[in-house]
Amino acid sequence: MTVTRAPRPDLLAVAGLCHTYGAGAVATVAIDDLDFEVGQGEFLSIVGPSGCGKTTLLRCVSGLQHPTAGTVTLHGEAISDVPEGMALVFQDYARSLFPWMSVSSNVEFPLSRLRLPRSERRERIGESLAAVRLDAAADKYPWQLSGGMQQRVAIARALAYRPEVLLMDEPFASVDAQTRADLEDLVLDVWRRFSVTILFVTHDIDESVYLSDRVLVLSRSPASVVADIPVGLPRPRDQIETKSADGFVRLRAEVARLIRPARGAETAGTSI
Amino acid sequence: MSREHSGTVERSRLPGSTFLLGLAGVVSAFAILEAITRADLVDRTYLPPASTVLIATAQLLVDPEFLGHVASTMRAWAFGLGLAIIVAVPLGIAFGAFDRVYRASRALVELLRPIPSVALIPLAILLFGQGLQYKLSLILYASVWPILFNTIYGVHDVDPIAKDTARGFGFGPLSILRRVALPSAAPFVYTGIRVAAAVALILAISAELLAGGSQGIGTWMLLVGSGSVDRTLVYAGTVVTGLLGLAINWVLVSGERRLFAWHRARQAGS
Secondary structure, three states: OOOOOOOOOEEEEEEEEEEEEOOHHHOEEEEEEEEEEEEOOOEEEEEOOOOOOHHHHHHHHHOOOOOOEEEEEEOOEEOOOOOOOEEEEOOOHHHHOOOOOOHHHHHHHHHHOOOOOHHHHHHHHHHHHHHOOOHHHOOOOHHHOOHHHHHHHHHHHHHHOOOOEEEEEOOOOOOOHHHHHHHHHHHHHHHHHOOOEEEEEEOOHHHHHHHOOEEEEEOOOOEOEEEEEEOOOOOOOOOOHHHHOHHHHHHHHHHHHHHHHHHHHHHHHHHO | OOOOOOOOOOOOOOHHHHHHHHHHHHHHHHHHHHHHHHOOOOOOOOOOOHHHHHHHHHHHOOOHHHHHHHHHHHHHHHHHHHHHHHHHHHHHHHHHHOHHHHHHHHHHHHHHOOOOHHHHHHHHHHHHOOOHHHHHHHHHHHHHHHHHHHHHHHHHOOOHHHHHHHHHOOOOHHHHHHHHHHHHHHHHHHHHHHHHHHHHHHHHHHHHHHHOOOOOHHHHHHHHHHHOOOOHHHHHHHHHHHHHHHHHHHHHHHHHHHHOHHHHHHHHHO
């Protein structure tokens, strides 16, 4: 196992995190003793087989769910509820956006709690929509937009909140391949421009390597850290250049190999 | 990437042909009725010719006395429905949002719900006599249920991801109720009100028929029905009642389309 410290000061730390659903005979362990840190401004991907507990992990990190054991600390303070400064982007954008609100009202939604002056709200909405190139769609409704555009609205909404940490739960799992590539580059762009820390959960190995500074590989359920791999590929990254570079190919093979044996062990386990 | 949803347009149906077919159905039924009565296949005092009923209907629609009865029924309808909304919507929100409240009241609700509202007429007469209060109490009772259950369902079944989204941005339970649960439940509440509006009209007229009183469509029908052997006016009154129900539903359905286009689009999409 490669354990590499991020070169930046730690912003977020997860220690001894465990989560079990149910109790007694029907208990299912979703996460088993996870430890990792995320540096300020870092892009960390968490990759693992489908259903390995990645979503549970993200829900615990975001404070939406209380872990059975362990702690999540932000700026050295333990999270007990949803903390300020974190925003979530869900996979299911159609259910996460509010269909009765226009695109700009959706983006404004998190700001309404912050009691910001009208001018600043306006400014943030404009800036966020521009960042995802949706200025022209401000007065439309989410359901009038394509899937990729809807997910961009959700990203704009998160950006308007000006989070320190952006948590993304398989955000591009339900869009087509071309849209997905566009959205990946869009996320890299806003990551750089808004200097936000991103925790990106995915089951797509290429995506995890392409986007990140570091890839955290999780085992099959219950999730534990199999490897913590630094991605030294140069930035800015490019869908064609980066993905054909030797370093990228080596890394994706390494991640794939780490995920495969976990799958093999699972098969062996169930056959007994 | 700018693929647009076709939104509120229903694709599989051609509105023009539906309207024409409906019109053809009405005209045929009218012609058959007219032929049967003109051929004296049935006694005209039981079933007057359709054209006679139609003329009487037209006359009724400008008869101030009859319109006074209609207004009386509609007042009771509007008051009763309004009261039902005031009672059922907050209750439904409380039941839907707070599981404990719902479980605590469920036994009572399940006991009261199966009682047909018409079965309460004798009790209502005993309690309130034959005035407006009596009509209102029945309309209220009958229209509360559809509104209550639709509100409970709508508030209870708000998408957990929508709620998590709000919670993730730091909103508390009350804000989530107000900003997320209520708007998302609104189309269901509205449907409940639309169903209740039809039920309320039925109850208003039934109440008038069974306990007379001095005003209302039901009362008027009793009067004209007992006063002469000719049923033409009773038929005409029935047609007016049908038209009234149709008009109420049309107004409410068009309101629904305007207010909740987002809901229809979403259901069509999923």
